[in-house]
Amino acid sequence: MAKGDKQEMIIDAALEVFRERGYANARMADIARRAGVSYGLVYHYFGSKEVLFDLIVETWWNDLYSMMNAEKASSDAFRDKLIHIIRFFLDTYVQRPNLISIFVSEVCRSSVYHTREGLARFLKFFSLCEEIMLEGQQKGYLKKDIPPHHLTYIFYGAIETFISVMVLGKEPLTKKRQERAVNAIMEVFMDGAKAA
Amino acid sequence: MAKGDKQEMIIDAALEVFRERGYANARMADIARRAGVSYGLVYHYFGSKEVLFDLIVETWWNDLYSMMNAEKASSDAFRDKLIHIIRFFLDTYVQRPNLISIFVSEVCRSSVYHTREGLARFLKFFSLCEEIMLEGQQKGYLKKDIPPHHLTYIFYGAIETFISVMVLGKEPLTKKRQERAVNAIMEVFMDGAKAA
Amino acid sequence: MAKGDKQEMIIDAALEVFRERGYANARMADIARRAGVSYGLVYHYFGSKEVLFDLIVETWWNDLYSMMNAEKASSDAFRDKLIHIIRFFLDTYVQRPNLISIFVSEVCRSSVYHTREGLARFLKFFSLCEEIMLEGQQKGYLKKDIPPHHLTYIFYGAIETFISVMVLGKEPLTKKRQERAVNAIMEVFMDGAKAA
Amino acid sequence: MAKGDKQEMIIDAALEVFRERGYANARMADIARRAGVSYGLVYHYFGSKEVLFDLIVETWWNDLYSMMNAEKASSDAFRDKLIHIIRFFLDTYVQRPNLISIFVSEVCRSSVYHTREGLARFLKFFSLCEEIMLEGQQKGYLKKDIPPHHLTYIFYGAIETFISVMVLGKEPLTKKRQERAVNAIMEVFMDGAKAA
DNA sequence: GATGAATGAGAGTTCATTCAT
DNA sequence: TATGAATGAACTCTCATTCAT
Numbered sequence: 001m002a003k004g005d006k007q008e009m010i011i012d013a014a015l016e017v018f019r020e021r022g023y024a025n026a027r028m029a030d031i032a033r034r035a036g037v038s039y040g041l042v043y044h045y046f047g048s049k050e051v052l053f054d055l056i057v058e059t060w061w062n063d064l065y066s067m068m069n070a071e072k073a074s075s076d077a078f079r080d081k082l083i084h085i086i087r088f089f090l091d092t093y094v095q096r097p098n099l100i101s102i103f104v105s106e107v108c109r110s111s112v113y114h115t116r117e118g119l120a121r122f123l124k125f126f127s128l129c130e131e132i133m134l135e136g137q138q139k140g141y142l143k144k145d146i147p148p149h150h151l152t153y154i155f156y157g158a159i160e161t162f163i164s165v166m167v168l169g170k171e172p173l174t175k176k177r178q179e180r181a182v183n184a185i186m187e188v189f190m191d192g193a194k195a196a
Numbered sequence: 197m198a199k200g201d202k203q204e205m206i207i208d209a210a211l212e213v214f215r216e217r218g219y220a221n222a223r224m225a226d227i228a229r230r231a232g233v234s235y236g237l238v239y240h241y242f243g244s245k246e247v248l249f250d251l252i253v254e255t256w257w258n259d260l261y262s263m264m265n266a267e268k269a270s271s272d273a274f275r276d277k278l279i280h281i282i283r284f285f286l287d288t289y290v291q292r293p294n295l296i297s298i299f300v301s302e303v304c305r306s307s308v309y310h311t312r313e314g315l316a317r318f319l320k321f322f323s324l325c326e327e328i329m330l331e332g333q334q335k336g337y338l339k340k341d342i343p344p345h346h347l348t349y350i351f352y353g354a355i356e357t358f359i360s361v362m363v364l365g366k367e368p369l370t371k372k373r374q375e376r377a378v379n380a381i382m383e384v385f386m387d388g389a390k391a392a
Numbered sequence: 393m394a395k396g397d398k399q400e401m402i403i404d405a406a407l408e409v410f411r412e413r414g415y416a417n418a419r420m421a422d423i424a425r426r427a428g429v430s431y432g433l434v435y436h437y438f439g440s441k442e443v444l445f446d447l448i449v450e451t452w453w454n455d456l457y458s459m460m461n462a463e464k465a466s467s468d469a470f471r472d473k474l475i476h477i478i479r480f481f482l483d484t485y486v487q488r489p490n491l492i493s494i495f496v497s498e499v500c501r502s503s504v505y506h507t508r509e510g511l512a513r514f515l516k517f518f519s520l521c522e523e524i525m526l527e528g529q530q531k532g533y534l535k536k537d538i539p540p541h542h543l544t545y546i547f548y549g550a551i552e553t554f555i556s557v558m559v560l561g562k563e564p565l566t567k568k569r570q571e572r573a574v575n576a577i578m579e580v581f582m583d584g585a586k587a588a
Numbered sequence: 589m590a591k592g593d594k595q596e597m598i599i600d601a602a603l604e605v606f607r608e609r610g611y612a613n614a615r616m617a618d619i620a621r622r623a624g625v626s627y628g629l630v631y632h633y634f635g636s637k638e639v640l641f642d643l644i645v646e647t648w649w650n651d652l653y654s655m656m657n658a659e660k661a662s663s664d665a666f667r668d669k670l671i672h673i674i675r676f677f678l679d680t681y682v683q684r685p686n687l688i689s690i691f692v693s694e695v696c697r698s699s700v701y702h703t704r705e706g707l708a709r710f711l712k713f714f715s716l717c718e719e720i721m722l723e724g725q726q727k728g729y730l731k732k733d734i735p736p737h738h739l740t741y742i743f744y745g746a747i748e749t750f751i752s753v754m755v756l757g758k759e760p761l762t763k764k765r766q767e768r769a770v771n772a773i774m775e776v777f778m779d780g781a782k783a784a
Numbered sequence: 785g786a787t788g789a790a791t792g793a794g795a796g797t798t799c800a801t802t803c804a805t
Numbered sequence: 806t807a808t809g810a811a812t813g814a815a816c817t818c819t820c821a822t823t824c825a826t
Contacts, residue, residue, distance in 0.1 A: 006810080022306070024220030028796065038812045043797065045810095109305040109360060110218065119364055126361075142389050150380040151389055157357030158350040164305060165322075165349060168315055184346040192388030193338050193347055202785090224821060234787045236824085241785095245821065398789080414698070416612030420817065430791045435818065437789095501697040501752060502610070511756055518753075534781050542772040543781055549749030550742040556697060557714075557741060560707055576738040584780035585730050585739055594806090616800060626808045628803085637800065 007045050009035040014052050015098035023053055023106050053106075060103050061121050063092070068128040078141045079190070081132055082155065086185055089159050090178050093166060104167045108160065126152055158185045203241050205231045210248050211294035219249055219302050249302075256299050257317050259288075264324040274337045275386070277328060278351070282381055285355050286374050289362060300363045304356065322348050354381045399437050401427040406444050407490035415445055415498050445498075452495050453513050455484075460520040470533045471582070473524055474547065478577055481551050482570050485558060496559045500552065518544055550577045595633050597623040602640050603686035611641055611694050641694075648691050649709050652676075656716040666729045667778070669720055670743065674773055677747050678766050681754060692755045696748065714740050746773045 013035035017026045028049055032039045046052040067088045071081045092100045107118070126149065133148035133155070142151065162181050166173060209231035213222045224245055228235035242248040263284045267277045288296045303314070322345065329344035329351070338347065358377050362369060405427035409418045420441055424431045438444040459480045463473045484492045499510070518541065525540035525547070534543065554573050558565060601623035605614045616637055620627035634640040655676045659669045680688045695706070714737065721736040721743070730739065750769050754761060 040812055049796070105305050109301050122364060140391050143391050146380050146383060146389065151384070153357040153361060154354040154381060154384045157353035160357065161349040161353030168318060184342050185350060187342060188347065188350045188388070189384065190388045190390040192384070192386050193342065194386040195336055195339050236787050239822070432791055497697050501693050514756060532783050535783050538772050538775060538781065542769070543776070545749040545753060546746040546773060546776045549745035553741040553745030553748065560710060573738070576734050577742060579734060580739065580742045580777065580780070582780045582782040584776070584778045585734065586778040587728055587731050628808050631801070
């Protein structure tokens, strides 16, 4: 068996166990058993529970930043950028449900993660989001009387709640529901919920 | 010292400790020390860590349900109901910061709290929110092509993110900032962020 | 059972276990079992293996320093001071064999104990010893051409080896043997081993 | 690279690591890393940590016994034999500091080494020393009223303490200091510290 | 009501050793 | 000869909870 295989098996097992039990209640023994490797091998490769967890979380943030940077740099229409961001979260929910569950349950609000470093991660994401909102304002797509960080909170908050509800309810996400969610968020965010 | 005093001191201490360290890392000994009582007494009154935590969380949910029911039953203008809901969260942040921090960090996303009961709490709140949104649609205030639960997620998501950012950044909330937040959420939710 | 009782029982058990197995191989479980208390109680009182060990070692050093200071301050004849020092070690061997075994096996040479603090302990003792030797030189009892620290090493080395051999061989020490040891050390140290 | 090279590199690395961390805290992985080989190779050559340690200690004892036997058999003056013994220890300190540090810290007092075999090693050395002392008495160089084993303890104790102090303080040993140490030990041991 | 001594299951981590390649 | 992945027993320490006083 190749070296990479077992490392990946451990990561996959960790994703499952951290999602199911949360960081605090996840046992390294569970992860090892789930991965089908011995107790010590998890430590051989990852050193500690915290390192293993951080590695997983790191993955998430890097993916998120990559996507955000790509959107920022992209020449797509402003409206499409927002749609891409929403879709990124929904796609991740479909393709990597464990990862996004961990993000929702263990990272985005966890007091355990409220360290300086944890805060910095968020600020970096919000900052990228704000830049896109600012661009939207400058190009005349968005109202200028609402500060970009407020726009960010409202836009991101909508996405996060959609995701959280699905995580909580362990709901499947069909293509159809996905599109409805995108449309709902975009319509309300851009045009408002008020009846014409 | 009256009986009630010590019980309250323990609850207050628990609020602080749960907020500072999170449920998993909070020690009963910490709570007892903070309250200035022996840890036997904490058990005497509250039975277990879980019961103590649930009691606190119960407080939050009951306050939230009361407010929501009051708004539902109220004859206030629809727009004002939404404003009242936003203000409830922001006021709680100002007046009971520990309580809302615990809600944000330990309840609303915590996998620990993802029990059937935890889910039910949320669904009840969302259900109340949906009823208000539905009323808004029926009375002609809100668009009818967006399902009420979607409206709920977007509206509540915006509020929760505002609160979460403040909790994470331990930011103070002045009256002025409070009003700006209310206005930003209301304007985007009702009229959208799109430039005219 | 009084509080002090169990603490003392744990200390006594620790003395035995540390002597029998050495610091590194002593298990906290052994100490608890030997003391007839639960595992957790050892931690309740002493916090960690290291703290428990340090407490024991501290006892030894404090006794040693007290004795040395008393001798330094005493108005006894110089020769008697040396005898008292030798007797202190031999008496401790008889009365607190575990303590002196731990000193010999785990402290006086242990690399584990070669921290800055460990070194300081020794230097303090040697320093007290040197002061006595210096006094002996100044009062005309000892040759002045040998530096006091060399006198210290030779005098103390003789004592320590006597003790170590007994510890290693687990030899009993009768009054008679004790006196012979005192006499041998004193005679060689003061008058030399050379035949007249 | 020749076979012998790697074996030697491992032994040298082991000397360093055992000295720095002590037997209990030395890790086979440390030794392998220090030697620049995989830790499988350490096992390939030496079988176990204990075997590797014993091999090193064996080296020391054999050198010591060889020296002692040579002195016993030698036709040198009695006084010179004692000087040679002292010099052997001091020279080893200069030439093989790791070896003598391990002896001082991990062997001569270590409870880990208080096995039957460990005791036997010592007794053999003391026995050789006693024979020399006895010879000194029989030839009229040493007083006959002090048992040879007592003379041994005092003589050896002086040497060991000099060495130990240097090991503890990681002191360098110049030729000059070496001679002063030899003279101090010889003068006190033979003629006593008492002022004329 | 009130205390804190006492318990012990459980979790993370270490590291000597084995073994397939 | 040489590697380092893989194993798992052993050990320290934590902390919710119980209970005698």
